Structures are given as structure tokens and as C-alpha cells.
Amino acid sequence: MPEISIRGKQLPESSIRKLVPFADAAKDKGVHVFHLNIGQPDIKTPAHAIERIKNFDFDLIPYGNSAGNLSYRTKLAKYYQSHNLDVEARNILVTTGGSEAISFAFKACFNPGDEIIIPEPFYANYLSFAQESDIVIKTVTSTMEDGFKLPAIEKFEEVITDRTKGIFICNPSNPTGYLYTKEELHALELIVKKHDLYLLSDEVYNEFVYDGKKHCSVLSLENIKENVIMIDSVSKHFSACGVRIGSLVSHNKNVINTILKFAMARLCPPILGQEVAEAAFDSPPEYIQEVYKEYLKRRDYCINRLNNMNGVYAPMPQGAFYSIVRLPIDHCDKFCQWLLESFSFRKQTIMLAPATGFYKTEGAGINEVRIAFVLKVEDLEKALDCLEEALKVYPGRTNK
Amino acid sequence: MPEISIRGKQLPESSIRKLVPFADAAKDKGVHVFHLNIGQPDIKTPAHAIERIKNFDFDLIPYGNSAGNLSYRTKLAKYYQSHNLDVEARNILVTTGGSEAISFAFKACFNPGDEIIIPEPFYANYLSFAQESDIVIKTVTSTMEDGFKLPAIEKFEEVITDRTKGIFICNPSNPTGYLYTKEELHALELIVKKHDLYLLSDEVYNEFVYDGKKHCSVLSLENIKENVIMIDSVSKHFSACGVRIGSLVSHNKNVINTILKFAMARLCPPILGQEVAEAAFDSPPEYIQEVYKEYLKRRDYCINRLNNMNGVYAPMPQGAFYSIVRLPIDHCDKFCQWLLESFSFRKQTIMLAPATGFYKTEGAGINEVRIAFVLKVEDLEKALDCLEEALKVYPGRTNK
Structure with a gap:
């Protein structure tokens, strides 16, 4: 065998x-x-989004665009703009869940043996995506005593080697529920700029922020626009985990073009899920x-x-x-x-x-x-x- | 940057x-x-399958089983059994299109630098899936003069090295339309057995076989049951390319269990597409x-x-x-x-x-x-x- x-x-x-x-x-x-x-x-799931599928007038379910439907990407761009983020449809790729977005980002940015730093505790599946692309995860530990805030930047510096190519955060965090502050993100911006790393941020919980706090997206970090990749999904936002629709946002054209090549190989994200996701953004506030x-x-x-x-x-x-x-x-x-x-x-x-x-x-x-x-x-x-x-x-x- | x-x-x-x-x-x-x-x-797409979505009674689209819905896998197993193939639900994983099935099989079976042999011309995206897992494709050339039949087994032997870990065919073939004969498959069975290779077969066109010929699946090769992985999809079978529902079939428990780990990381295949696919198999003959x-x-x-x-x-x-x-x-x-x-x-x-x-x-x-x-x-x-x-x-x- x-x-x-x-x-x-x-x-x-x-x-x-x-x-x-x-x-x-x-x-x-x-x-x-x-x-x-x-x-x-x-x-x-928003009733409005489910209605879209029930009333959709099709007799053939064909391939769609590998980057995702332009109409959906345009709607997503407007959504991000409404959060004061400078995002156009061309900066967005629609993916099969946030999972595929992470997997694509890893493949496009990192070589086998490259290292990325993730604050722990972290979402366990990141380890699987790293493993399937032969990428090494190094960790800095956030502690319960500190409410799981970002570990000191010196801790990041300590684990950086010449194989370190990126930092990956989840904000707000699964599993800790911690929301990174603007100051923490600016601290990350400096170290990312200094070492010319990628900064990946999984922001699928960005709609769920409590106590009057504000979510600060990595897309707002002006000095590292080309280093940043943001991962999103409608799974939690619209309680639609099963549609498998995520997105990847970056201002780095090389990143988008490279990931598009990977995306073309798998043809397109799910068409029915995309319909639900697009309609979901029209849900009443x-x-x-x-x-x-x-x-x-x-x-x-x-x-x-x-x-x-x-x-x-x-x-x-x-x-x-x-x-x-x-x-x-x-x-x-x-x-x-x-x-x-x-x-x-x-x-x-x-x-x-x-x-x-x-x-x-x-x-x-x-x-x-x-x-x-x-x-x-x-x-x-x-x-x-x-x-x-x-x-x-x-x-x-x-x-x- | x-x-x-x-x-x-x-x-x-x-x-x-x-x-x-x-x-x-x-x-x-x-x-x-x-x-x-x-x-x-x-x-x-079968009207029956589209109706399923229109009439589906849900108000939440949750995650499904990482292996695919058991009801769908059971239906698939019955379909393969009706083609005289010994397949149970436990031998099947539902994937996001045939693409993901190939990608999973590559990751689970081959190490970076491992070689697989594919008769050329072959479906271009195989190259992308190999590249993303750092697998090397070696080719044996089939020719138009020979109607694109399987190249002589000696040609395979010539390119086998100690890094060769598998043979990958598409049957019937995209892009040539060639249908491998039983004899050709038995020849492959012998060389696969001899070198203990994996034999992957993309059989997504198995419903489209002309002139009274019979499709011979790799799943029927009794002497290499543990070596064989069959890839299928409803995309062409039911003209439902956009639902992104494929499947992977193997009698090798280690392969299924390993791929299930990769499948768990990406949570589940698309739920709506799976509904369409399952209903499609109830279409009238x-x-x-x-x-x-x-x-x-x-x-x-x-x-x-x-x-x-x-x-x-x-x-x-x-x-x-x-x-x-x-x-x-x-x-x-x-x-x-x-x-x-x-x-x-x-x-x-x-x-x-x-x-x-x-x-x-x-x-x-x-x-x-x-x-x-x-x-x-x-x-x-x-x-x-x-x-x-x-x-x-x-x-x-x-x-x-």
C-alpha cells in the first residue's frame, strides 16, 4: 500500500x-x-437572502467568474467603503469560505519552510492551512492575565528570523474574543514595515464588537497598504456558514493577481452561496x-x-x-x-x-x-x- | 513590498x-x-434539482458534515453500486468541486518533490494543483495518430524514478475525448502494483461514453484497491458546474482519514450545492x-x-x-x-x-x-x- x-x-x-x-x-x-x-x-440567516434563492430564475447553474461575481464584489466594496475603508471591487476576490482565503494567501505569499508569527491561542485550523503549504507557525503567547491583549512587540522581535515572512492575527479574536486596539495595530504596522512582512488579518467577526468599542481593520493601516491581506466571510456576519462564501481583500496587485491564478485553477466559488451572500448585504439594518x-x-x-x-x-x-x-x-x-x-x-x-x-x-x-x-x-x-x-x-x- | x-x-x-x-x-x-x-x-440542470432549492424549507444555512452529508454520500454509493462498483458511503468524501478532490488527493498522497506521471495532453489545471503542492508532473505523450490511446507501458517505465509516487489519468479524457479500454486499465494496474504507486483517475465525464463502448472505472481494478483514488463531480453529469460539488472515492482508509483531516480544516462543502446534487440523482432517467x-x-x-x-x-x-x-x-x-x-x-x-x-x-x-x-x-x-x-x-x- x-x-x-x-x-x-x-x-x-x-x-x-x-x-x-x-x-x-x-x-x-x-x-x-x-x-x-x-x-x-x-x-x-436573513430571510431576504434565503428568498433570493427561492425566487431565483435560472434553469442552468453554470460556472461563474473565478474572482467572484463582479456584482457581488462591487457590493462588498461598498460595504467596506461604508466602514471608511478604501476598497474597490478590484481589491477583492471572492473565496469558498474564509478558509480558502487563508489557504490562498498562504500559498501566494509564503514558500515551504517560511515562518509566520501568530499570537496564541489561535484558531486551530490555521495550523492545518500552514501545514498543507509546508509553512512554519511561530507563536507569541497572549495571556489571560492580560486579557489576551497583543503580546509586547519585543516578543515578536525575539522570534523573527530570516525565514519570517508574515504576521497573522484574528481580530476580533477567535478563540479569545479580544479586540485589538488602534495602538496595537499601529505597533504591528511598525514591525511589519521594518521587516517588510505580510500582515494577514482574519476579520470575519468584525460586526460583533461590544461596549462601544470600534473595530480597526488592517486595511486602515496607511503605511503598509501593500503588505496587508484582510480575510472576511459571510458565515458569521449573516449566520450563513454553509454557503461557503468568504473574501480576501488586498491593495497589493501582485497578491491579487497571483491568488487569481490559484482561483482560476479551482474555477469559481459556489454560485448559489454567492447569490445568498449578495442578497444578504441588502438585508434591512x-x-x-x-x-x-x-x-x-x-x-x-x-x-x-x-x-x-x-x-x-x-x-x-x-x-x-x-x-x-x-x-x-x-x-x-x-x-x-x-x-x-x-x-x-x-x-x-x-x-x-x-x-x-x-x-x-x-x-x-x-x-x-x-x-x-x-x-x-x-x-x-x-x-x-x-x-x-x-x-x-x-x-x-x-x-x- | x-x-x-x-x-x-x-x-x-x-x-x-x-x-x-x-x-x-x-x-x-x-x-x-x-x-x-x-x-x-x-x-x-435537472428541473427537479433546482426545484429542491426553491422548495427547501430552511431559515438557517449552517455548516454541514466535513465529509459531506451522509444522505448524499449514501445516494452516491448507490449510484456507483448501480454501475457495479463496490463503493459504500464510508469510501466517499464530498468535495468543493472535482478540483478540491484533486487538490486533496495530491496533498494527502504526495510530498514536495514527488513525481506523478500524466499522459499528455492533459487538463491544464492539473499543473496548477501540482504546483500548489510542490509536486512534479512527468509526462508520457499520447499522439493524435494513435487516437490518443494510452502510451505504451514502456514509456511509463522510462520516466519512473525513485521519486515517482503516482499515475494520474482522466477517463474519458478531457481534452482528447479518449476512453481508456479495459486492457489499458489492466496494463496500468500491473505497473501501479509493481511500483506500489497511487493511481488517480478523474472520471467526471463517465456518463458521456459513445458508440456502445463501456466506461471502465479504476474502482473496478481488484488488485490495486488500496492504490486507487477516483475523482468525480456533478458539474458535467448534471450540467451544474456552479454548485461546486465533487467527490473523492477510495478504498484506502488511510487516504480517506487523511483527506478528512484536510476537509475538516475547510469545515464543509457548500450546503446549497449539495442539496442540488443530491436531488439531481433523483432525476428521471x-x-x-x-x-x-x-x-x-x-x-x-x-x-x-x-x-x-x-x-x-x-x-x-x-x-x-x-x-x-x-x-x-x-x-x-x-x-x-x-x-x-x-x-x-x-x-x-x-x-x-x-x-x-x-x-x-x-x-x-x-x-x-x-x-x-x-x-x-x-x-x-x-x-x-x-x-x-x-x-x-x-x-x-x-x-x-
């Missing part, structure tokens, strides 16, 4: 996905599982306001409830819909599996994401989990009831 | 896509362009029979007409809807550009794919083009009127 590739073997299995069989087994036993482990909101208010309510309930539990700490997320939460437990992988395998409360349990999957540093995050507040408050309440009870009886509890 | 990656720079621009600005300019001048350059059929008859009519008209032109030769394709056609011209790239830039007949012209893009061997195919018979006979007639007139007046004609 022929061998699997080295990158295929080395690709880590998702620590969340490893728990799926245990969740399935719990469900088979009749236990209801609250999924706070994944960013799949229960929020409705009330849609996103309602969604925003809903997340705010969930966040406040979830974080306050967590911080009232004995031995639990969760910094207040300023964006996105995640929090990295410290628990009084011996090991998050063990605990998350135990929740599914050995625990239930009122025939219910909770599925969480072990934080170890978000750190590259060995041993980091072992007493942390990521909680996604993607369920309605009524469900969050039941889910956190489970967590509270679980922590009382978990055999591996650390401070009893 | 930071540099573009080496693979990004080296990625060839498509010789077809290079002609697009000339086609656009022709259209701007009011010239109608018949597109025989691309496999985008004018055939309708008349749909595919009608489509088949239509292509047969187009093929017969197109190839007979071409072979009646002075100095033109087109072997009769036994499958797919392409033919590599020899023309009495100096250079196909020049000719195809000239057709768009400097020629029109009754305010019409024709866009063809220069065959140079389908060969890796320098200088091969310079007097050949690929013609896709994807338009109705009425349009094919006008398009070939253009070609006939063009060949009379083209300044670079070779045998006057």
Missing part, C-alpha cells in the same frame, strides 16, 4: 472533532448535548442590529454566570462570540471528554472545546476551554447549569 | 484565460463569440438519456464537419465532449488570438482553446486546438462556419 504524505501524517486531528464520537454516544444514550464547542450560531443585541445578551449572561462560578474565570470578550475560560480542572481534554462520557445533569450535558487545541506551545491552556456563546440565553442557562454541576463532581477538580 | 512565493510566481497563467481580454474586446465591437473553448454546457443523445448529435455533427474541412483532422472522441483537433496553422496561440482580434464572419467569431496549454512538452500541440462541443447544433454550425472561413483567410495558414 503506498504511503501517506508527510504533511498528511503530520496534520493534527482537531481536538474538538476527536470528541465527536463521545458526543454521539451521549446522544445515543438519550442525553441532550448543548454545543458550545463550535461557532455555529442558532441565529437565522435591523437584521444585524437584532443579531448584535442578541449576542450581547448572550455574552453578558454567559460571562457573568461563568465568573460567578467557584474557581472559574472568563475575561469579558470585546468582540466575536467566544471566550477562553479558566476552569478548576486538571486537564481540559480529559474534562471535555468526561463531560460527554461520564456526566449528565437532568439528562443534559455540554460540549466544550479544549483550549489545548488553540495553543502551539506544549502544555499551554491545559486548564482552559473555549466557550462559544452561540445559543439562546434559555439554552445557555441550561448548558451552564450543567457546567456548574459538573465542576462540583468532576474527579479531576483542582481546588476543591 | 514583500515578495510573492515561488509557487505563486511559477504558477502558469491559463492559455485560455489569457485570451479572455481579446474575447471581451471582440464582444465590445459587437462581434458574437461562440465559446467552444470551455466545458460550460448550455444544457439545463430520461434526463441523462436526453442529455446523452444531445451530446452524441453534437459530437457527430462537429467531428464530421471538422474532418470535411481542408487540412483539418479530428479523431472521433469516444467519451466526454472535447476533441483535440489538428488545424493547418502555424501556431494555435496566435491563431486563437487572431480569431478574436482580427477576424469575424457575419459579425461572429469563435473562441477555441490552444492545445499548447494541455501539453507540458515544449513545442507539442502547436497546430492543435481543443474544441468543446457544448453548444447546440444550430450554434455549432455557425461557429464552425466561422472556423472554416477563418482557415481560408488566416495569414499563418500552413498548407494553402
Whole structure:
């Protein structure tokens, strides 16, 4: 039997996905599982966008433009302009989810063996995209004590080598919910300029920013316009994860033209999803306001409830819909599996994401989990009831 | 400004896509362009499949299973079983088009620098997928004289090195329309077994096989079950190129499990497209029979007409809807550009794919083009009127 590739073997299995069989087994036993482990909101996709598909008048679903439909790219450009960002349709490529945008950016910007710096904890799949292009991730660690703010620029300088070609952030951050400040972004601008690096920023949660804060996009950094690549998606913005429509924005023509070559090879992004995405941007402003208010309510309930539990700490997320939460437990992988395998409360349990999957540093995050507040408050309440009870009886509890 | 990656720079621009600005300019001048350059059929997607989307009762479009919906994989398995292939849902991964299936297979099976052998002429985008994974394509040349049949196995042996890890075929072939015989597949089976290679087969045109011939899938090769990966798609089968739904089939568990890891990183294939694809398999048998008859009519008209032109030769394709056609011209790239830039007949012209893009061997195919018979006979007639007139007046004609 022929061998699997080295990158295929080395690709880590998702620590969340490893728990799926245990969740399935719990469900088979009749236990209801609250999924706070994944960013799949229960929020409705705009009705307007779904109507577009139902009323679309076609009898053939042909290939579209490899760069994405011009009408959609034009609409996206207007959206960014309304956020005071200087973006034209020509700066945008439509991708099959934000995932493909990241994958394309990695391929177009980095050679095998090149290094990129990512503040940890970070979205676990970045590791997979790096691995498939043979790119090396170096990390600087942000800490819960500091609310997961950007690590000091000296920490970046310490890990920069002659193979370092980029810095990659997620803003607001999945998994921490941290929102980078203007000052932090300017600090990144300086180091990126100094070493002539790429600065990639995953901004798919940019509509979810709380407490009167303002999201600052890397596209607003005037001194490094050619270095910047912004990644976006309608998945969370319009609760339309399944349409698989993302986008990549850059003022660097070489980047856009190179990625277009990769995009041409895969022919086009999904046509039906693009229709939904384009229509979604015509949703009434009330849609996103309602969604925003809903997340705010969930966040406040979830974080306050967590911080009232004995031995639990969760910094207040300023964006996105995640929090990295410290628990009084011996090991998050063990605990998350135990929740599914050995625990239930009122025939219910909770599925969480072990934080170890978000750190590259060995041993980091072992007493942390990521909680996604993607369920309605009524469900969050039941889910956190489970967590509270679980922590009382978990055999591996650390401070009893 | 930071540099573009080496693979990004080296990625060839498509010789077809290079002609697009000339086609656009022709259209701007009011010239109608018949597109025989691309496999985008004018055939309708099954009405039944489009209805599924229109009547689908959802208010949220969430992520789906990374492997693809189980209901769809089960339906696909039944379809393959009806073609006497031993395939279960667990052997199938649903992908974002056949493109992603190829890309996944390359990443999972081959290391950077590994070599795969492909009979040329071959579908140009294979080169892009190889390049993005730093895989080297070696070719064996099939010739028009031999009707593009499989090159002798000795030719394969000649290019095998210790870096050779796979053989990749397209059956029936885009761009030649050649259908590999059972004997040819058994010859491949022997060499694959001997060197323990992967055998990848792109079979997206398997429904389009003419003259009473039978398509022989690599999945039927009993002695190399663990070596074989079959790539499929609904794009051509159901004239649904824009839904971006393909599939990858293998009996090798390591391959499936490894690719599933890559698939998890990109979360899921498009949900709406999957709905269309699943419904398409419930289309009445008349749909595919009608489509088949239509292509047969187009093929017969197109190839007979071409072979009646002075100095033109087109072997009769036994499958797919392409033919590599020899023309009495100096250079196909020049000719195809000239057709768009400097020629029109009754305010019409024709866009063809220069065959140079389908060969890796320098200088091969310079007097050949690929013609896709994807338009109705009425349009094919006008398009070939253009070609006939063009060949009379083209300044670079070779045998006057």
C-alpha cells in the first residue's frame, strides 16, 4: 500500500472533532448535548437572502467568474467603503469560505519552510492551512492575565528570523474574543514595515464588537497598504456558514493577481452561496442590529454566570462570540471528554472545546476551554447549569 | 513590498484565460463569440434539482458534515453500486468541486518533490494543483495518430524514478475525448502494483461514453484497491458546474482519514450545492438519456464537419465532449488570438482553446486546438462556419 504524505501524517486531528464520537454516544444514550464547542450560531440567516434563492430564475447553474461575481464584489466594496475603508471591487476576490482565503494567501505569499508569527491561542485550523503549504507557525503567547491583549512587540522581535515572512492575527479574536486596539495595530504596522512582512488579518467577526468599542481593520493601516491581506466571510456576519462564501481583500496587485491564478485553477466559488451572500448585504439594518443585541445578551449572561462560578474565570470578550475560560480542572481534554462520557445533569450535558487545541506551545491552556456563546440565553442557562454541576463532581477538580 | 512565493510566481497563467481580454474586446465591437473553448454546457440542470432549492424549507444555512452529508454520500454509493462498483458511503468524501478532490488527493498522497506521471495532453489545471503542492508532473505523450490511446507501458517505465509516487489519468479524457479500454486499465494496474504507486483517475465525464463502448472505472481494478483514488463531480453529469460539488472515492482508509483531516480544516462543502446534487440523482432517467443523445448529435455533427474541412483532422472522441483537433496553422496561440482580434464572419467569431496549454512538452500541440462541443447544433454550425472561413483567410495558414 503506498504511503501517506508527510504533511498528511503530520496534520493534527482537531481536538474538538476527536470528541465527536463521545458526543454521539451521549446522544445515543438519550442525553441532550448543548454545543458550545463550535461557532455555529442558532441565529437565522436573513430571510431576504434565503428568498433570493427561492425566487431565483435560472434553469442552468453554470460556472461563474473565478474572482467572484463582479456584482457581488462591487457590493462588498461598498460595504467596506461604508466602514471608511478604501476598497474597490478590484481589491477583492471572492473565496469558498474564509478558509480558502487563508489557504490562498498562504500559498501566494509564503514558500515551504517560511515562518509566520501568530499570537496564541489561535484558531486551530490555521495550523492545518500552514501545514498543507509546508509553512512554519511561530507563536507569541497572549495571556489571560492580560486579557489576551497583543503580546509586547519585543516578543515578536525575539522570534523573527530570516525565514519570517508574515504576521497573522484574528481580530476580533477567535478563540479569545479580544479586540485589538488602534495602538496595537499601529505597533504591528511598525514591525511589519521594518521587516517588510505580510500582515494577514482574519476579520470575519468584525460586526460583533461590544461596549462601544470600534473595530480597526488592517486595511486602515496607511503605511503598509501593500503588505496587508484582510480575510472576511459571510458565515458569521449573516449566520450563513454553509454557503461557503468568504473574501480576501488586498491593495497589493501582485497578491491579487497571483491568488487569481490559484482561483482560476479551482474555477469559481459556489454560485448559489454567492447569490445568498449578495442578497444578504441588502438585508434591512435591523437584521444585524437584532443579531448584535442578541449576542450581547448572550455574552453578558454567559460571562457573568461563568465568573460567578467557584474557581472559574472568563475575561469579558470585546468582540466575536467566544471566550477562553479558566476552569478548576486538571486537564481540559480529559474534562471535555468526561463531560460527554461520564456526566449528565437532568439528562443534559455540554460540549466544550479544549483550549489545548488553540495553543502551539506544549502544555499551554491545559486548564482552559473555549466557550462559544452561540445559543439562546434559555439554552445557555441550561448548558451552564450543567457546567456548574459538573465542576462540583468532576474527579479531576483542582481546588476543591 | 514583500515578495510573492515561488509557487505563486511559477504558477502558469491559463492559455485560455489569457485570451479572455481579446474575447471581451471582440464582444465590445459587437462581434458574437461562440465559446467552444470551455466545458460550460448550455444544457439545463435537472428541473427537479433546482426545484429542491426553491422548495427547501430552511431559515438557517449552517455548516454541514466535513465529509459531506451522509444522505448524499449514501445516494452516491448507490449510484456507483448501480454501475457495479463496490463503493459504500464510508469510501466517499464530498468535495468543493472535482478540483478540491484533486487538490486533496495530491496533498494527502504526495510530498514536495514527488513525481506523478500524466499522459499528455492533459487538463491544464492539473499543473496548477501540482504546483500548489510542490509536486512534479512527468509526462508520457499520447499522439493524435494513435487516437490518443494510452502510451505504451514502456514509456511509463522510462520516466519512473525513485521519486515517482503516482499515475494520474482522466477517463474519458478531457481534452482528447479518449476512453481508456479495459486492457489499458489492466496494463496500468500491473505497473501501479509493481511500483506500489497511487493511481488517480478523474472520471467526471463517465456518463458521456459513445458508440456502445463501456466506461471502465479504476474502482473496478481488484488488485490495486488500496492504490486507487477516483475523482468525480456533478458539474458535467448534471450540467451544474456552479454548485461546486465533487467527490473523492477510495478504498484506502488511510487516504480517506487523511483527506478528512484536510476537509475538516475547510469545515464543509457548500450546503446549497449539495442539496442540488443530491436531488439531481433523483432525476428521471430520461434526463441523462436526453442529455446523452444531445451530446452524441453534437459530437457527430462537429467531428464530421471538422474532418470535411481542408487540412483539418479530428479523431472521433469516444467519451466526454472535447476533441483535440489538428488545424493547418502555424501556431494555435496566435491563431486563437487572431480569431478574436482580427477576424469575424457575419459579425461572429469563435473562441477555441490552444492545445499548447494541455501539453507540458515544449513545442507539442502547436497546430492543435481543443474544441468543446457544448453548444447546440444550430450554434455549432455557425461557429464552425466561422472556423472554416477563418482557415481560408488566416495569414499563418500552413498548407494553402
